[in-house]
Amino acid sequence: MKRVSEQEKLLKRKGEGMTNIRDIAKLAGVSVTTVSRVINNHPYVSEEKASAVKAAMKKFNYHRNINAVHLSKGKTHLIGVVVPFSYHPYFGLLIEGIANAALDHNYKLVLIQTNYEETKEMEALRMLEDKQIDALIICSRICAWHVIESYSVYGPIVLCEDSRNNKISSTFIDHYKTFTMALHYLYKKGHQQIGYTIGRQTGTNSSQRDAAYKDFLTSKALSYEPSYIFTNRFDVEDGVNVAEHLLDMKNRPTALLVTSDQVAAGILTGCRENGLAVPDDLAIMSFDNQPISRVMHITTLEIPFVEVGEKLFQQAMNGQEAAHEEVQVRLIERKTV
Amino acid sequence: MKRVSEQEKLLKRKGEGMTNIRDIAKLAGVSVTTVSRVINNHPYVSEEKASAVKAAMKKFNYHRNINAVHLSKGKTHLIGVVVPFSYHPYFGLLIEGIANAALDHNYKLVLIQTNYEETKEMEALRMLEDKQIDALIICSRICAWHVIESYSVYGPIVLCEDSRNNKISSTFIDHYKTFTMALHYLYKKGHQQIGYTIGRQTGTNSSQRDAAYKDFLTSKALSYEPSYIFTNRFDVEDGVNVAEHLLDMKNRPTALLVTSDQVAAGILTGCRENGLAVPDDLAIMSFDNQPISRVMHITTLEIPFVEVGEKLFQQAMNGQEAAHEEVQVRLIERKTV
DNA sequence: GTATGGTATGAAACGCGTTTCAGAGCAAGA
DNA sequence: TCTTGCTCTGAAACGCGTTTCATACCATAC
Numbered sequence: 001m002k003r004v005s006e007q008e009k010l011l012k013r014k015g016e017g018m019t020n021i022r023d024i025a026k027l028a029g030v031s032v033t034t035v036s037r038v039i040n041n042h043p044y045v046s047e048e049k050a051s052a053v054k055a056a057m058k059k060f061n062y063h064r065n066i067n068a069v070h071l072s073k074g075k076t077h078l079i080g081v082v083v084p085f086s087y088h089p090y091f092g093l094l095i096e097g098i099a100n101a102a103l104d105h106n107y108k109l110v111l112i113q114t115n116y117e118e119t120k121e122m123e124a125l126r127m128l129e130d131k132q133i134d135a136l137i138i139c140s141r142i143c144a145w146h147v148i149e150s151y152s153v154y155g156p157i158v159l160c161e162d163s164r165n166n167k168i169s170s171t172f173i174d175h176y177k178t179f180t181m182a183l184h185y186l187y188k189k190g191h192q193q194i195g196y197t198i199g200r201q202t203g204t205n206s207s208q209r210d211a212a213y214k215d216f217l218t219s220k221a222l223s224y225e226p227s228y229i230f231t232n233r234f235d236v237e238d239g240v241n242v243a244e245h246l247l248d249m250k251n252r253p254t255a256l257l258v259t260s261d262q263v264a265a266g267i268l269t270g271c272r273e274n275g276l277a278v279p280d281d282l283a284i285m286s287f288d289n290q291p292i293s294r295v296m297h298i299t300t301l302e303i304p305f306v307e308v309g310e311k312l313f314q315q316a317m318n319g320q321e322a323a324h325e326e327v328q329v330r331l332i333e334r335k336t337v
Numbered sequence: 338m339k340r341v342s343e344q345e346k347l348l349k350r351k352g353e354g355m356t357n358i359r360d361i362a363k364l365a366g367v368s369v370t371t372v373s374r375v376i377n378n379h380p381y382v383s384e385e386k387a388s389a390v391k392a393a394m395k396k397f398n399y400h401r402n403i404n405a406v407h408l409s410k411g412k413t414h415l416i417g418v419v420v421p422f423s424y425h426p427y428f429g430l431l432i433e434g435i436a437n438a439a440l441d442h443n444y445k446l447v448l449i450q451t452n453y454e455e456t457k458e459m460e461a462l463r464m465l466e467d468k469q470i471d472a473l474i475i476c477s478r479i480c481a482w483h484v485i486e487s488y489s490v491y492g493p494i495v496l497c498e499d500s501r502n503n504k505i506s507s508t509f510i511d512h513y514k515t516f517t518m519a520l521h522y523l524y525k526k527g528h529q530q531i532g533y534t535i536g537r538q539t540g541t542n543s544s545q546r547d548a549a550y551k552d553f554l555t556s557k558a559l560s561y562e563p564s565y566i567f568t569n570r571f572d573v574e575d576g577v578n579v580a581e582h583l584l585d586m587k588n589r590p591t592a593l594l595v596t597s598d599q600v601a602a603g604i605l606t607g608c609r610e611n612g613l614a615v616p617d618d619l620a621i622m623s624f625d626n627q628p629i630s631r632v633m634h635i636t637t638l639e640i641p642f643v644e645v646g647e648k649l650f651q652q653a654m655n656g657q658e659a660a661h662e663e664v665q666v667r668l669i670e671r672k673t674v
Numbered sequence: 675g676t677a678t679g680g681t682a683t684g685a686a687a688c689g690c691g692t693t694t695c696a697g698a699g700c701a702a703g704a
Numbered sequence: 705t706c707t708t709g710c711t712c713t714g715a716a717a718c719g720c721g722t723t724t725c726a727t728a729c730c731a732t733a734c
Contacts, residue, residue, distance in 0.1 A: 020689080020690055020691085021690065021691055021692095022690080022691095025714095030713080030714085031713065031714040031715075032690095032691080032692090032714085032715095033692085033693085033713070033714055033715080034712085034713065034714075035691090036691065036692060036693085037712095037713090039691085040691095040692085043711085044710090044711055044712050044713080045711095045712070045713085046711090046712065046713090049712085049713085063466050063467055064467065064690080064691065065408065065467065065468055065689075065690055065691075066464075066467035066468060066469045066691095067404060067407040067408040067411075067413065067468055067469070067689085067690080067691095068408050068689070068690035068691045068692090068719095069690085069691055069692080070404040070407065070408075070691095071402065071404040071405050071407075071408045071689095071690080071691080071692095071719055071720065071721095072690080072691050072692045072693085072718080072719055073691085073692070073719090074404075074719075076404065078447070081448075085433060086423070086429050086432045086433050086436060087426065087429040087430055087432075087433045088429075089424065089426070089429075092423055092424045092425075092426070092429045093424055095423045095424075095448070096422060096423050096424045096450070099423060099448060099450045100450070103450065103457070108447050108448070108449065108464075109447065109448045110415070110445050110446065110447050110448075111418075111432070111436060111445070111446045111447075111448050112445065113433070113436045113437070113440065120440070126400075127403075127445075129400055130400055130401070130402065130403035131402055131403060131404055132403045132404070235628050236628045236629050236631075236632045237628050237631060237632055239632075240632050262628075265629070265632075266632055269632050269633060270632075291572050291573045291574050291599075292573050292602070292629075294573075294574060295573045295574055295576075295577050295602075295603055295606050295607075296606060357719080357720055357721085358720065358721055358722095359720080359721095362684095367683080367684085368683065368684040368685075369684085369685095369720095369721080369722090370683070370684055370685080370722085370723085371682090371683065371684075372721090373721065373722060373723085374682095374683090376721085377721095377722085380681085381680090381681055381682050381683080382681095382682075382683085383681090383682065383683090386682085386683085401720080401721065402719075402720055402721075403721095404719085404720080404721095405689095405719070405720035405721045405722090406720085406721055406722080407721095408689055408690065408691095408719090408720080408721080408722095409688080409689055409720075409721050409722045409723085410689090410721085410722070411689075675734100676733100676734085677732105677733080677734080678731100678732085678733075678734095679730105679731090679732085679733095680729105680730090680731085680732100681728100681729080681730080681731100682727100682728085682729085682730105683726105683727085683728085684725105684726095684727090685724105685725090685726090685727105686723100686724090686725090686726105687722105687723085687724080687725100688721105688722080688723080688724095689720100689721095689722090689723105690719100691718105691719095692717105692718080692719090693716100693717085693718080693719105694715105694716090694717080694718090695714105695715090695716090695717100696713105696714095696715090696716105697712105697713090697714095698711100698712085698713085699710105699711085699712085699713105700709100700710090700711080700712105701708100701709090701710085701711100702707105702708085702709090702710100703706105703707085703708075703709100704705100704706085704707075704708095
C-alpha cells in the first residue's frame, strides 16, 4: 500500500499535467531512461515495463515538457519565415507553400513580420543564433549579405532571391532572364514604349530587373524614359494610381510590365474606368498568376509558389552547404497583351 | 597567467557561440547568479563585476540558449495562431493585425495552418499543452467547444467567433446583428429577393448569419429560397462562378450579401462580363473592406482587422478568465447597392 | 546604540528530457 | 566451449538559465 500513498502525495503536490518523467519512472517502477524509451518508441523495452509506463502516463495525464526536449536536443522543429508583411498575396502564397511543406515534415513556422525594418530582420537572425528556430527562410532580405553570412554559422539560412554570388542557399527566379523574355515578348507584339512597375527599388530582384530593362532598351536602341518606371507599387490601389497617372502623360507607354497581379488588377480597373482600352491603348503583362489574374484575364507570368515553398523548405532542412535552385516561370497568355 | 590558459582551453573545447553561463561565470570570476543578473539587467550588481561579465560575454561571443530560458521560465513568448489557410486575404489581414500587436510586445507568432483539418487544430492545442506556446488564438475553429475548453487549463485560448455562451475568451463580430442590419438595409433599398454567399457552412459565424437570414425572411413574410444561398465561396473565382450561376436562374435574387470582398469582386467581374448590371440587376453588399473593394467601389461592411488583431492578442496575454469583446463593423456605402 | 532596510553576492535547487556508458542475460555461430 | 552480438535496463551526466535562500556589509532611522 506504500505505492498508493506515494501516488496520493504526488496528486496533491502536482497540479494537472505537472508530472515529469522522473515521477512517471518512480510510479512505474522503472528508470527515467526506460520511460524516455517508451515515449520515443525505442524498441528495447519489454512489454510489461512498457505497459506499466504507459499506464502511469495515462493515469497522471503526463505530457512531456517540450522545452526540455528542445533544450536537450538543441532543436525546436521551428522554422522562421521572414516576410515584410503577411497581408500581400505574394507573401501569403509563399507562406502557404512553405507551410504546406513544413506540415508534411512536422515542422512549424514562426512568422516574423519586418515591415521592411532591418532591426526586425536582425531579430530573426538572432532567433537562429539563440537556437529558437532550426533554420531561417528570408522571403525579402534587407540586411547586407555579409551580415546574413555571418549568421549562417548558427544554422541554415535560405533566401528567396538569386544568391548565386553568395554563400547562402536560395530558391529563386532569374529575374534578369524573365524580364528580358517578357520585354522581348512585348516587343514582338509591336510595343516599343514599354514601362514597368515594381515594389521596392532595392534588392537583388529589383536590380536584376532594372538591368534587364536597360539592356533591353540598349539592344533595341530605344531611349530610356524615367517616367515609364513606377516604383513602390505593391497593391491594387497602387495600380489604380498608376492608371490615373498614365492619363496625364503626353507620351504614354503602350505596354507595362507589372511585377504583381494585384497591381495589374488595379491598373486594369483604373484603365477601364478612365476609358483606356486594354490591351489596345495599354498592354499589361504581370507576375504571379494569382486568382485575380485568372478572373480578370490578365496575361501573367506564373510563379509556382508551391514549388518555391517546397524547395525553400527542403533547403532549410538540408542546410549543409549553399545550394541554388532556380525556378522557372511560365507565361500564361490571356487578354491583356 | 593561469586565467589565460583557462581561456585557451575553453576556446579549444567550445565551438563558436557554445559557451554557457557557467563558463562566463568562471571567466569573469563571479557566480552564475551574478552573470544571470547582468544578462537580465538586475540592479544589484556592482559596476566592476558587471563589466567583467560583459567583457567575458563579449570575448566569447556568449549568447544564452533560449531554450534553457524557456524551460526555466515555462514561457516561450510564442503565440500560436490557427488559420485554415494563410493565402486568403481575410486571414492575411487578421494575421497582420495580430502580428503587429505581437511585435509591440515582443511576442512571435507560430503559424498553424489547418486546411480545416481537425487533427491540425488538435496539434495546436497540444502545443499549448506541451508549453511550446504561451497562448493560442484560433481564427477559425473546428473542434467542439468542450474539446477547446478542456485544453484551456494549459493556457489562454482565444477565439475569433462569438463565444459568449462558452468559457473561452473571444473577440468577435455579432454576425446575427450585422447580417440583420445589412438585410434591412437592402430591404429598405427596395430588395425583396435577397440571397447570400458564405464560406464554410459550419461554425458559429455561419449559423448566426443563417439564423439572421431566416428571421429576417420571417419578419418580412418573405419566402425562403434555397437557391439564393451559395455556400463554399471563399475566393474571387468562386465569385465569378456565382455570377455565372446567376445567369441560369429564372428567378434571380436582386441583391446578394457576400461574406468576403474577394468573392464580391469575382461576382462583380462576372456580372460585368455577362451583362448583368450592378447594382441595377444585382446589388452586392460585402464584408471586410479589403483594398479590392475600394478599387472596385464595392459597398461593404468594414471589419477593423487591426483592432480585432490587437484585442485577440490582448486577450491572449491576459488569459485569466473568459472575456468577450464585441467589435463593431461599419457600413461603407459605395456603388454596388 | 540598536533596529531596519537596501545593496551585493553566491551556493544550490529547480525546470525536465535525452543520451552515453556500463553491465547483465541470453542465444546463435564457430 | 567460447565468442559474438543482440536485447533490456538504469545510473549518471548533459543541455543551461532562473530563482530562492542565506549571508554580509553598510547606512539611515529611532
